[in-house]
Amino acid sequence: MRAPCGVRKAAGAATAPLPQSGPRPVVVRAGAHTVPQRGQIAHTKPSVVVRSSATADTASTSKANGVEQATSPSVYSFGNLNVEEAYDLERNDWKKTSLSVVVVGASGDLAKKKIFPALFALYYEGLLPEEFHVFGFARSKMSDAEFRSMIAGTLTCRVHARENCLEKTEKFLQRCFYSAGQYDEAASFQTLNGRMAEVEAGCGKPRSNRMFFLSIPPNVFIAAAGGAADFCSTKTGWTRVIVEKPFGRDSASSAALGRGLAAHLREDQIYRIDHYLGKELIENLTVLRFSNLVFEPLWCRQYIRNVQITFSENFGTEGRGGYFDTYGILRDVIQNHLLQILALFAMEPPVSLEAEDIRDAKVKVLRSMAPVRLDDTVLGQYRSRAVAGGKTLPGYLDDKTVPPGSLTPTFAACAMYINNPRWDGVPFLLKAGKALHTRRAEIRVQFRHVPGSLYKHKFGPDLDSATNELVIRIQPKEAIYLKINNKVPGLGLQLDTTKLDLQYQSAYKANELPDAYERLLLDVVNGDKRLFIRYDELEAAWELFTPLLHEIETRRVAPELYPYGSRGPVGAHYLAAKHNVRWGDLNDDDEP
Ligand SMILES: NC(=O)C1=CN([C@@H]2O[C@H](COP(=O)(O)OP(=O)(O)OC[C@H]3O[C@@H](n4cnc5c(N)ncnc54)[C@H](OP(=O)(O)O)[C@@H]3O)[C@@H](O)[C@H]2O)C=CC1
Numbered sequence: 001m002r003a004p005c006g007v008r009k010a011a012g013a014a015t016a017p018l019p020q021s022g023p024r025p026v027v028v029r030a031g032a033h034t035v036p037q038r039g040q041i042a043h044t045k046p047s048v049v050v051r052s053s054a055t056a057d058t059a060s061t062s063k064a065n066g067v068e069q070a071t072s073p074s075v076y077s078f079g080n081l082n083v084e085e086a087y088d089l090e091r092n093d094w095k096k097t098s099l100s101v102v103v104v105g106a107s108g109d110l111a112k113k114k115i116f117p118a119l120f121a122l123y124y125e126g127l128l129p130e131e132f133h134v135f136g137f138a139r140s141k142m143s144d145a146e147f148r149s150m151i152a153g154t155l156t157c158r159v160h161a162r163e164n165c166l167e168k169t170e171k172f173l174q175r176c177f178y179s180a181g182q183y184d185e186a187a188s189f190q191t192l193n194g195r196m197a198e199v200e201a202g203c204g205k206p207r208s209n210r211m212f213f214l215s216i217p218p219n220v221f222i223a224a225a226g227g228a229a230d231f232c233s234t235k236t237g238w239t240r241v242i243v244e245k246p247f248g249r250d251s252a253s254s255a256a257l258g259r260g261l262a263a264h265l266r267e268d269q270i271y272r273i274d275h276y277l278g279k280e281l282i283e284n285l286t287v288l289r290f291s292n293l294v295f296e297p298l299w300c301r302q303y304i305r306n307v308q309i310t311f312s313e314n315f316g317t318e319g320r321g322g323y324f325d326t327y328g329i330l331r332d333v334i335q336n337h338l339l340q341i342l343a344l345f346a347m348e349p350p351v352s353l354e355a356e357d358i359r360d361a362k363v364k365v366l367r368s369m370a371p372v373r374l375d376d377t378v379l380g381q382y383r384s385r386a387v388a389g390g391k392t393l394p395g396y397l398d399d400k401t402v403p404p405g406s407l408t409p410t411f412a413a414c415a416m417y418i419n420n421p422r423w424d425g426v427p428f429l430l431k432a433g434k435a436l437h438t439r440r441a442e443i444r445v446q447f448r449h450v451p452g453s454l455y456k457h458k459f460g461p462d463l464d465s466a467t468n469e470l471v472i473r474i475q476p477k478e479a480i481y482l483k484i485n486n487k488v489p490g491l492g493l494q495l496d497t498t499k500l501d502l503q504y505q506s507a508y509k510a511n512e513l514p515d516a517y518e519r520l521l522l523d524v525v526n527g528d529k530r531l532f533i534r535y536d537e538l539e540a541a542w543e544l545f546t547p548l549l550h551e552i553e554t555r556r557v558a559p560e561l562y563p564y565g566s567r568g569p570v571g572a573h574y575l576a577a578k579h580n581v582r583w584g585d586l587n588d589d590d591e592p
């Protein structure tokens with residue numbers, strides 16, 4: 001649940017820059033917690049221990065897949081700063097520090113659709129520091145004025161927060177600057193650095209923190225990360241880099257990307273974003289489970305029969321076919337968004353809510369799973385469908401950006417198992433598809449039948465229709481409901497299935513919940529990595545899908561065609577039946 005009045009979650013570790021010369025003392029952060037209030041960011045009172053650099057250097061890195069990794073982002077060096085200055089850095093002391101956010105790929109779709117609106121929303125809510133600036137960087141030529149007018153077209157004020165909207169929009173735009181350049185050119189980043197230094201100098205703050213969002217296609221990730229890190233790292237604060245998926249196409253390419261990034265950045269500077277982790281109901285998952293006695297005791301194989309994590313969109317790849325075709329739905333949605341939800345859902349109680357403890361618990365889940373088998377997978381691709389008025393909804397292959405004859409799946413469903421004592425034998429079914437009948441993402445937990453039920457005779461032969469089901473609807477119309485059996489009021493003894501129903505819109509009077517990117521960008525500002533993917537999580541996630549992806553591609557497995565706007569291929573039902581499951585989302589009663 002979102003805390004009231006803009007109160008945000010605890011700030012995590014801030015990381016200091018790493019001037020690379022000479023012996024360095026090291027700040028060890030000992031679990032400092034603060035809840036920043038509206039207009040006040042990460043005001044943290046840290047516990048700091050100074051250690052010798054020799055100990056720290058060995059403590060702070062390990063090898064993963066040949067990539068040097070920071071194992072504990074809470075251990076970092078602080079170069080020439082004295083301890084008092086390190087305190088300031090740690091607590092993001094915005095009285096002395098400015099913040100520059102650089103959107104690399106600023107002319108692109110994601111930047112316009114998500115990043116600028118999220119930055120504006122944070123600014124509007126007073127959650128960004130007073131001295132805050134946005135820098136756009138891309139190859140397209142634009143003046144500051146043109147950049148501002150491009151951004152202006154992307155901004156809206158929330159329905160419930162329109163006060164001084166125009167004035168705030170104008171003030172926000174005044175903080176936006178643009179620098180054109182090539183992603184693989186040192187001089188371009190030097191020019192950007194000069195521009196930033198100039199603006200930051202005008203802030204009158206002795207220190208500056210810099211945050212880069214790499215919103216660019218994967219072929220230029222490493223070059224741009226290198227340019228940002230090597231030529232634009234701040235000398236007086238932290239430098240953090242947000243990387244968007246796709247994090248490679250399989251284990252090998254992901255490891256290569258990891259090595260490429262590690263050549264320029266420490267692991268604690270890298271924020272791998274999976275925006276599903278920033279969604280309100282996913283944030284709530286741990287709260288629901290670990291703060292309510294009624295759920296956690298049931299969260300295991302004794303009571304849960306199966307778990308279904310589903311994603312559907314009621315539109316096709318329109319316009320993104322070029323990108324999509326090289327990835328397909330398994331890489332685009334299932335290997336990351338749905339698998340992350342699974343890990344968070346199924347993890348053992350973490351030692352604490354600290355980022356590393358949660359990520360340790362998640363990675364254990366992933367490493368307890370066997371790779372997905374082709375036999376337990378169904379692939380689909382949408383085809384065109386004629387609709388009323390003589391119109392036709394285009395099939396995937398009708399998209400001009402898709403290569404003719406492509407076998408790329410736009411739908412996939414797979415069954416996975418977690419081989420640990422809690423989940424042994426419980427099928428986790430993941431399903432995702434484009435151009436289906438509805439837009440929806442949810443987690444559906446189907447419980448076992450009541451043993452020796454006294455009311456069994458009341459339900460007829462279909463006992464499944466009477467099992468309890470917990471539904472966490474991630475979007476749209478966020479909701480949590482539990483299907484229960486209940487006596488129909490009256491003198492007879494008739495039972496029906498009804499819902500204990502928490503609908504966010506009515507319960508919280510929230511017209512609009514914050515977008516996932518708002519939450520995640522603020523977390524980066526606060527150095528909170530709970531909702532970002534750690535390198536070993538990524539590695540474990542790829543290990544589960546790489547063999548399947550390679551088999552599909554080498555064997556050229558043909559997807560089952562399904563009509564645009566349908567419920568997907570019939571094969572998905574056979575897959576579910578094979579695992580003794582019935583898809584819950586196909587029941588129209590539960591339409592949002
Ligand atoms: N759009 C979305 O909804 C989502 C996107 N992502 C990921 O975010 C990143 C950005 O996505 P998106 O904004 O859609 O991407 P775009 O295709 O819009 O590319 C972003 C910018 O990168 C530059 N660019 C495009 N193609 C190339 C190329 N071949 N070589 C060098 N530069 C290029 C362009 O800027 P210029 O020509 O001005 O340099 C473009 O404006 C990608 O990694 C994507 O996979 C992840 C989730 C959702």
Ligand SMILES: O=C1O[C@H](COP(=O)(O)O)[C@@H](O)[C@H](O)[C@H]1O
Nearest residue numbers: 245275313332333337441475516
């Ligand atoms: O990452 C991606 O997510 C979007 C769906 O995100 P949502 O927040 O709108 O549900 C999906 O359309 C896209 O293909 C994928 O790359």
